[in-house]
Amino acid sequence: MNRPTGSRAAPRARIVLVHGIRTSATMWRRQLAALGAHGLDVVAVDLPGHGARIGGAFSVDEAMTIIDEALNPTDAPTEHTATPRLLVGLSLGGYLAIEFAARHPDRLDGLVAASCGTLPRGPALDAYRTIAAAIARLPDRGRWLNDTIAETFLGRESAADIIAGGVALDVMDPALTAVGELDPRGALARVQVPIWFVNGRLDHFRLQERTLLQAASDARLVIVPGATHLVSLTRPDDFTAIVLGAVAELDRRAAARRRATAEPRRIGAARA
Template sequence: MTPVVFVHGLRTSRTMWRFQQEALGRYGCPTVAIDLPGHGERRGERFTLDGAVQAVADGVRSVGGRAAVVGLSLGGYVAIRHAARHPEQVAGLVAASCCTRPLRLLLDGWTVLARGIARLPDAGAALNQRSVDAVLPAQAAIDVAAGGFALDVMDDVLGAMRSADPVADLRRVRAPVWLVNGRYDHFRGEERRFLAACSDGRLVIVPRATHLVSLSAPVGFTRVLLGAVDELSRSAAARPGPHR
């Protein structure tokens, strides 16, 4: 069975993947969910794109050196960069909620907004919690909050993303790619451009799901993931072994 490494989104942590890890565990699939620099148990560290890619590489090594890598939003961009830089580690790539290029105009707007929120007396903690409670099912809200929220990482992440080029990275990926977006995801605007960059790509739209597709539609997302793992595992089993 192909192992799976999970990469979380911005400000969250590895606990956001609890539903998927439990489901894949019942399926007999080994998994690990990592914390990126500046998040979860690594809060207080500086976030860099290179450091994030290294965290994914370390996660893959912990499950045997080759895995399906699954990332959402920020984690999706990081997973794409990792797959381009470490092709030997990637059996397959599931990049969710990251089909928009991080263009300067977009990043500039997010930076102004994030710095304004950071100046609130609680650094935006209450606003963040209200948003989570408003858009996620109750159990998903509990899971995503369990690892804490990295409210002070925005400047580092938005600065790091200025050097990201996910479309160019996808052109270098030779493993099968699943681009997974929620129907109502505001980050799916360039999904056809991203799909065209893949040498072996599929585009999957999850009905009634939003940007946080694995949390807002956990069952639908997990079905897609199980299908990907099954396809990768069958493909690996069908490959001839080394000649003796």
């Protein structure tokens, strides 16, 4: 896991960042720095078969365990136990974040699901898997193509962030197969925390964003102008601002719950 260094004082929120397919925790470098500077306890994880775990098998269940351990660390200081927990996932990480929120409604307080506005099934998924299989048959398994596309469309700095943790060239088919077995729409109906859907206006994975939005009971959709699929990299400051806004909303809700809990006690004390 990657996290910025800082004090052990109780943070305003604990944030876990979950990367997209083939990338790693290093893609969140700018968010780690910016959110950490706001006094937030922020950590980026490597999914199975990615980053520090390259070479391992991908599985949804292991991904759930990795996310939970980051959101709810057993060694957290006592003063951190009431800290709001925000899960942020992009693309593959977004689908997994939705699944985690549905499976473990009491293990987080808010969810940012970015760049996952298409149901991962049917012809679109089949086409993606076919392209991935063709790329994997290249002599270098597609590494040159991956790096060139990243630098062309993201710029040298963002491309370096993606590549720094390694490129998981062998994980495409197992990860796509596993995600294709998920039911994001059904999962969203079970999510009990507020959701922020975040998509770049130029993202090609926005096909069913309204369908997914309507499946959730407490959600809002944020469209980032000029951003492509990797919205946190193409518009890092805008993305960070959205996460900070989510933290502020979780703070307001937590304060409202504390007031609602304290009011009956205050009234009871006054009558006594």
